[in-house]
Every structure is written in structure tokens, then in C-alpha cells.
Amino acid sequence: MDLASIIGFLGAFGLIFAAIAMGGPVGIFVNIPSLVIVVGGTLFVVMFRYPMGQFFGIGGIAGKAFSFASIPSETVIEESVELANIARKEGVLALEGREIVHPFLKKGISLCIDGHGPEVVGRMLAKDMNLAIERHTQGVAMFKAMGDAAPAMGMIGTLVGLVQMLSNMEDPKSIGPAMAVALLTTLYGAVVANVFAMPVADKLTLRADEEKLNKALILEAIAGIQEGVNPRILEQLLKTFLAEKKRED
Numbered sequence: 001m002d003l004a005s006i007i008g009f010l011g012a013f014g015l016i017f018a019a020i021a022m023g024g025p026v027g028i029f030v031n032i033p034s035l036v037i038v039v040g041g042t043l044f045v046v047m048f049r050y051p052m053g054q055f056f057g058i059g060g061i062a063g064k065a066f067s068f069a070s071i072p073s074e075t076v077i078e079e080s081v082e083l084a085n086i087a088r089k090e091g092v093l094a095l096e097g098r099e100i101v102h103p104f105l106k107k108g109i110s111l112c113i114d115g116h117g118p119e120v121v122g123r124m125l126a127k128d129m130n131l132a133i134e135r136h137t138q139g140v141a142m143f144k145a146m147g148d149a150a151p152a153m154g155m156i157g158t159l160v161g162l163v164q165m166l167s168n169m170e171d172p173k174s175i176g177p178a179m180a181v182a183l184l185t186t187l188y189g190a191v192v193a194n195v196f197a198m199p200v201a202d203k204l205t206l207r208a209d210e211e212k213l214n215k216a217l218i219l220e221a222i223a224g225i226q227e228g229v230n231p232r233i234l235e236q237l238l239k240t241f242l243a244e245k246k247r248e249d
């Protein structure tokens with residue numbers, strides 16, 4: 001579980017709810033037609049932009065922002081160097097059956113054990129990485145689309161409410177409550193966009209960058225293992241993927 005995502009999400013909603021509760025009855029902030037316009041309208045707009053199959057995977061994509069835990073690059077480097085040591089001393093076939101934490105590294109080692117050459121292995125792994133990046137990009141784009149649509153649907157709901165209010169000006173007492181209901185759609189749209197959709201898009205972008213870095217690192221590790229590069233040299237090469245402060249002397 002990603003504690004930062006969970007705490008941030010619950011904290012933002014909690015503060016909004018606390019502010020509402022301290023200001024008066026919570027019930028006045030609940031309006032079903034406004035929710036239907038904002039939530040339903042936003043989802044249908046996103047569906048309009050993307051294929052049906054891709055749209056219905058949106059829940060699983062959102063889950064990655066809260067539950068996906070990437071393997072640290074330092075762990076991948078340590079594991080790669082260990083495998084390189086074994087391969088250099090005993091041969092690549094000695095890696096068969098070994099437990100490997102990162103699935104992409106495991107796939108690369110499996111291709112090496114099967115006897116594929118460096119060019120074939122590199123091409124297959126690069127293709128896998130590029131397709132994964134494309135999938136992540138599509139997922140991020142869906143939530144950015146949701147972040148764009150929600151405030152717009154909120155404004156549309158507000159305009160609908162204002163039209164209904166202005167068409168009933170004979171009763172002055174109804175103007176205040178009608179205005180409040182109209183403004184709620186703007187509130188809902190802002191909350192959906194800024195507390196959910198855009199943060200999820202940003203977190204998915206971060207996850208995609210982390211995965212891209214690790215897979216690029218693994219491509220270098222696999223190439224080094226196949227070429228028989230000295231494990232110490234390979235370790236120094238792989239550490240160039242880390243931020244300066246994370247590299248050991």
C-alpha cells in the first residue's frame with residue numbers, strides 16, 4: 001500500500017469535511033442532482049474520449065496510485081550484481097531456478113537461459129518496456145481528462161441551476177437555496193478534479209517514471225551479464241541511474 005496516497009487522499013477529504021461540519025449542517029452540502037451531473041457527466045465524457053474496454057479498466061488503473069509498490073532501484077542493482085557474479089563464475093545456466101524479485105529482471109534472465117543472443121534479448125525487453133510505458137501514458141491521460149471534465153461539468157451544473165433559479169423569481173425565498181444548490185456543482189467539480197483525478201494522474205506519472213528507470217537499468221544489467229562484464233564495473237555502471245546522493249562511494 002502507498003501510505004502517502006492514502007493519507008493524502010483521506011486527509012484532503014477529511015479537512016474539507018471538517019470545515020463543512022464546523023460551519024453548519026452537513027446535509028446542505030449534499031445534492032443528488034448536482035452529484036449526478038458532476039460524477040456521472042465526468043465519467044461519460046471520459047468514456048466518450050476512450051474505447052469502452054480501456055474506460056472500464058479505470059478502476060484498476062486508479063488502484064495503482066494507492067496500492068502499487070515499486071521495487072527500489074538500489075534493490076534491483078544489488079540483485080543484478082549478485083546474478084552477474086554467479087553468471088561470470090558458473091555461467092548463465094547457473095541462474096536457472098534462482099529466485100528473482102523483479103519480474104522484468106526475471107524475464108530477462110529467463111531469455112538469457114533459453115539461449116537467446118544479446119540483440120534478441122535487448123529487442124524483446126525494449127519492446128516490453130515501450131508497451132508498458134504506452135499503457136501508463138494512456139492511464140495518466142484518462143485521469144487528466146477526468147480532471148479537465150469535472151470542473152467543466154460543475155460549471156454546467158451551476159448554469160443549469162441558475163437558469164432554474166431565474167425562471168422562478170416570483171418567490172424570493174427560493175432564490176437563496178436555489179443559488180446554494182447551483183454552486184454545489186462547482187464545488188463537486190473542483191473536489192473531484194483537485195482531490196482525486198489530478199493527484200491520481202500525478203501519482204501514476206511518478207510510478208511510470210520509476211518503472212521506466214528500473215527497466216532501463218535492467219536492460220543495462222542484462223546486457224552486462226550476457227557480455228560477461230566484471231560485476232564491479234557493472235555495479236558502477238548501474239549506479240549511474242541513481243540520484244547522486246544515493247550512490248555509494
